Amino acid sequence: MAYSRGRCLLQDWLDIRGLSQTDFAIRSGWSKRMVSHFCNRTRLMSVEAMYTASRILGCNMEELYEWQTE
Numbered sequence: 001m002a003y004s005r006g007r008c009l010l011q012d013w014l015d016i017r018g019l020s021q022t023d024f025a026i027r028s029g030w031s032k033r034m035v036s037h038f039c040n041r042t043r044l045m046s047v048e049a050m051y052t053a054s055r056i057l058g059c060n061m062e063e064l065y066e067w068q069t070e
Contacts, residue, residue: 006066011039013057013064027056 014024021039025032030049037043045053050061057064 002070003067004070005044006068008038008041008045009064009066010035010045010053013053013059014039017057019057024053024056028052 011021014021019027021035022032024030025035028035034043038045038049045064047061050064053064054061
């Protein structure tokens with residue numbers, strides 16, 4: 001069974017943790033623009049970005065996206 005990424009849940013996690021995109025950008029070392037791209041779903045996070053985000057947010061990498069079976 002194959003899986004594909006659906007909707008990015010980064011903004012949802014930021015809201016849950018009470019973090020702004022700016023706060024998250026500072027913690028992650030990414031630009032505010034890049035965080036905005038992820039949150040607005042105009043760019044996909046790399047595996048490394050997902051790992052970094054999951055460590056900062058205290059979630060599993062898999063929880064950063066909705067996943068769909070193909």
